[in-house]
Amino acid sequence: MFKSFFDVSIITGAVLGAGCVVLSYLGNPVNSGICLSCFLENLAGAMQLHSHVRMSYLRPELIGFVLGSFAMATATRRFQVTGGSSPIIRFFLGFFMIVGCAVFIGCPIKMIHRLAAGDLTACAALLGLMLGVWLGARYIKAGVALDRVRKLPKINGYIFPLFALNLLLFLFMKPAFIVFGQTGPAALHAPVPISLAVSFVIGCLAQRSGLCITGGFRNLFLVREGTLFKGVLAAFLGALVLSLVLGQFHLGLNGQPASHTSHLWTFLAMMLVGLASVIIDGCPFRQVIKAGQGDVDSAVTCFGMLTGAALVIGWSIRSTSAGPTFYGKIAVLAGLMACVVLVMYYRRSPAAVR
Amino acid sequence: MANHMENEGVDWFFRVNTAVLIVLVAVTAGMIVQHELELKADSSHGSPGINTLQKRYEEQLAKKAWLYKDVLYLEKKGDFDQAVSKVLKILKDHPDDAYGLVLLGRLYSQQGQIVKSVRSYRRAVELDPDYVDKTTPLYIGDEIMKLISSARGKLNREKKLKPEDKQIQTAINDIYYLQRRIAGGCE
Known part of the structure; x- marks a missing residue:
């Protein structure tokens, strides 16, 4: 009982949930204390990959996650450089995961934060994500798996942490080509040292525990194993308790920040995120953590997510408070189609599975 | 060797x-x-600093005040009908002018035309989100929330009386949209 209480995934979940609320309380956008898709959209804007200045800011949290994961993996000798498994497929699934997140307006972590803050529109997202993960688990059971991972020379694993380190330099040096928006969500941010510290700790813990929102559901559906799921529950409870304590809990369906009431599209979008996450083994947050610990495939996925983050804004394949755009809806359907084609192609013969 | x-x-x-x-x-x-x-x-x-940005907003507001000076004068006098027709005339030439739409929303609200007022505010916010951004001097979230809190009950009552009325449903949706935008978030 005592050991289970201090399980590292539960601690990671609790810190992650609490971190979401604290960062939001200290200045990050409402209900968006930690959101990988929003942060990547901000990063893409800061790098001038899109021109929406209100969404352009170099979020320190992204840097903290990668460096935290890298530090923990190196310190515990878990920095293992692997890759070579269907890189272009992972790139495009990373892209589609961000499309799904943009149509819902948030990644799975933000979904938990929104639920914990009383935003009932996120219920459809939860159901969609669960169905997507369940489908993914069924596909895995049926023998779907991407190409085999292999060991790579160490230098490959250092590239993504170095990219994060470079962003850290940009954050402090503020070169002219990096855009820091002064209005809108870009202007809303917690103090940089606090963001960096919180995300570094979360990055360390997440590397140690392997916490993944979709992974928690996947393990539960696939092998009835609940360690990661306990972490997901802890994230929700951590965020809920702090939301109540800090007066950030507003129960309701209407008038919730950065939300819309097109529940069907929320459902489908998060179904896409859930399904894609299971195929490439990890939600957007987990991909960032894995990229920090030497997983080159995840680094490729992260660059796919960054491309997605730029294009969802540039091409308006996303949702606003008015609901999803036409192109957003089409992109979600295209993502689901891509997933179905992939699982059909990558299904090994039943004999091989046995 | x-x-x-x-x-x-x-x-x-x-x-x-x-x-x-x-x-x-x-x-x-x-x-x-x-x-x-x-x-x-x-x-x-x-990137432009806060002071540069503040200056830009001040210049923008001064320009708009000049363009709509007659409307503002009529509004001050309480001649809302005349003010509305003047704004509509200017908006014909500048259909995407968020400032004009905010003025129109305010005038409609003073006339008691809630549905039209809410629509104008929504269009203004869609065109220029700075109007619901607390970090800018354009912020009018409190003004909109005041209108929303008085309009919500009335519109809900009207919806019960006329459930098929699409205009009322649109106005309710506009209110929810404005509420979501004022609530903030990453958008």
Whole structure:
């Protein structure tokens, strides 16, 4: 009982949930204390990959996650450089995961934060994500798996942490080509040292525990194993308790920040995120953590997510408070189609599975 | 012997490349430091600062106040009908002018035309989200929330009486949209 209480995934979940609320309380956008898709959209804007200045800011949290994961993996000798498994497929699934997140307006972590803050529109997202993960688990059971991972020379694993380190330099040096928006969500941010510290700790813990929102559901559906799921529950409870304590809990369906009431599209979008996450083994947050610990495939996925983050804004394949755009809806359907084609192609013969 | 030569070759290869790397790092670092020092001397680089942005907003507001000076005068006098027709006339030439739509929303609200008022505010916010952004001097979230809190009950009552009325449903949706935008978030 005592050991289970201090399980590292539960601690990671609790810190992650609490971190979401604290960062939001200290200045990050409402209900968006930690959101990988929003942060990547901000990063893409800061790098001038899109021109929406209100969404352009170099979020320190992204840097903290990668460096935290890298530090923990190196310190515990878990920095293992692997890759070579269907890189272009992972790139495009990373892209589609961000499309799904943009149509819902948030990644799975933000979904938990929104639920914990009383935003009932996120219920459809939860159901969609669960169905997507369940489908993914069924596909895995049926023998779907991407190409085999292999060991790579160490230098490959250092590239993504170095990219994060470079962003850290940009954050402090503020070169002219990096855009820091002064209005809108870009202007809303917690103090940089606090963001960096919180995300570094979360990055360390997440590397140690392997916490993944979709992974928690996947393990539960696939092998009835609940360690990661306990972490997901802890994230929700951590965020809920702090939301109540800090007066950030507003129960309701209407008038919730950065939300819309097109529940069907929320459902489908998060179904896409859930399904894609299971195929490439990890939600957007987990991909960032894995990229920090030497997983080159995840680094490729992260660059796919960054491309997605730029294009969802540039091409308006996303949702606003008015609901999803036409192109957003089409992109979600295209993502689901891509997933179905992939699982059909990558299904090994039943004999091989046995 | 061959192995020894190979090792010697590797050593030579490594030494030269390490030296090249050190030179490259030193030159790059030196250039960055020099550039940073130059920029420090000239503070006008990079993203516009808060003061520049504030100035831009002030200029923008002054320009709009000039364009709509007659409307503002009529509003002050309480002649809302005339003011509305004047705004509509200006908006014909500047259909995407969020400031004009905000004025229109305010005038409709004073006339008691809630549905039209809410629609105008929504269009204004869609065109220029700065009107619901607390970090800008354009912020009118409190003004809109005041209208919303008085309009919500009335519209819900009307919806019960006329459930098929699409205009009322649209106005309710507009209210929810405005509420979501004022609530903030990452959008």
